[in-house]
Amino acid sequence: MVAGALARAGAVLVGRTLMLEFDRQAPGLFAPPPSAGPLPDAFLAGLYHYRIGSSAADANLVYGPMRAQALAALANPFRIVVIEASGPCSGASLALAPLSSCTILVVQAGLTQIGAIRNAAAAVTEAGGRVVGTVLDGVARNHTDMEFVR
Numbered sequence: 001m002v003a004g005a006l007a008r009a010g011a012v013l014v015g016r017t018l019m020l021e022f023d024r025q026a027p028g029l030f031a032p033p034p035s036a037g038p039l040p041d042a043f044l045a046g047l048y049h050y051r052i053g054s055s056a057a058d059a060n061l062v063y064g065p066m067r068a069q070a071l072a073a074l075a076n077p078f079r080i081v082v083i084e085a086s087g088p089c090s091g092a093s094l095a096l097a098p099l100s101s102c103t104i105l106v107v108q109a110g111l112t113q114i115g116a117i118r119n120a121a122a123a124v125t126e127a128g129g130r131v132v133g134t135v136l137d138g139v140a141r142n143h144t145d146m147e148f149v150r
Contacts, residue, residue, distance in 0.1 A: 002106045002135050003084035010080035011047035018078040019049050022085055022092055050074065052092075062092050068099050097129025105131060109138040 003019065010017035041047035052058045061070045075081045083100060085093035097103050103124050107117055121131045 001084070002104075002137050003082050006104075007047060007080075007082040008044060010082065011041075011044055014079050015046045016078045017047050017080040017082065018075060019047065020052060020074075020081060020083045020085075021049060022052050022090075048078070062095050067095065071096070071099055094123060094127040094129075097124045097127045100129060102132040103129045105134045106137050107134055109136050111138070 003021070007017050007019040041049060052062065061067060061074065064070065083093075083096055085096060093103075105117060105120055105124075117134065124131050
């Protein structure tokens with residue numbers, strides 16, 4: 001999980017880092033109650049998690065008319081906020097893109113096609129976000145073939 005690695009690096013390098021993560025397996029089931037706020041990581045000081053589920057408060061955080069203020073209030077005590085909103089141009093990633101300082105696209109080696117990458121970058125840009133780069137995930141450490149993306 002690339003977003004998790006970025007969040008861990010942020011916590012180690014600069015301190016208080018918030019990882020906003022969308023619960024795709026069972027939305028709402030494992031999400032902390034909205035009043036709980038970010039939960040500290042048990043294994044790494046400075047790293048906090050907030051899992052976004054399907055509660056009304058979480059939906060308002062992502063899609064509500066006051067989402068900029070809600071996200072700013074949640075993120076205020078942190079130096080870095082990493083938002084993991086996976087999926088090919090998921091509604092959440094497009095809704096949050098204009099509120100983020102930048103967007104990094106994560107593509108799967110050997111699976112993600114160039115056209116899908118271009119479409120995702122265009123969708124983020126059209127939504128008001130700023131794509132600053134791409135991370136290639138799923139490359140074996142001993143991989144010598146340079147044909148990663150089709």
